[in-house]
Amino acid sequence: MRVTKEFYERDTRIVAEELLGKILVRKINGKVLKARIVETEAYIGPIDKASHAYGGKVTPRTKTLYGEPGLAYVYLIYGMYYCLNLITERIDYPAGVLIRAVEPLENIEEISLLRYKLPYDKLTKYQQKNITNGPGKLCMAMAITKNENSIQTLNSNELYVEEPLEKYKLETLKVFKCKRIGIDYAEEAKDFLWRYYIKGNIHISKI
């Protein structure tokens, strides 16, 4: 079951928290990749100096942030890496959730090839641990680029979020909150506790 529009039409912090444990689905080369979302961050433009759309700033890049809930917002960072966000709340309100880390569940072979060009059993322990534990890494591992920017994940069959199947449900889902990462420039906003992760999961980017 795919998550609904109503799921995204709520406070960004609630969406960020409830995305934990959900399944990110990506269809590529005729294969279906699935991964559990284990770490997220909320970005709420109007009140958040760390957001690209702080203070209602509109540029060609941030246009997607103002779009419908459920849209994918993909942007390039540091010239080399992509980051995936899901748009929340409502049209003309620039807010979204950054997916920071996932845990591969299905077609790990394909994920490994996309990420390292090597089969999974050829990876070092270090590579296996680092396969999807960061926003740039999971985009490499699931072939997400700026081509995927502005995809509506409520309609698309290429990229969307669904409820976990019974076998993928976590028995206990302990959520931890802390400060966000990599936004030291954001003054008071850098201290907001808008990063969420599943306690104890080894696939998060940083303790």
Place this chain on the structure above:
DNA sequence: TCACTGATACTCT
């Protein structure tokens, strides 16, 4: 395991 650093290209001023 940790701290440091260079790579890299796009976006906005």
Place this chain on the structure above:
DNA sequence: GAGTATCAGTGAA
């Protein structure tokens, strides 16, 4: 032209 919601490689412990 400056800055960036990051990562991998390096070298030291």
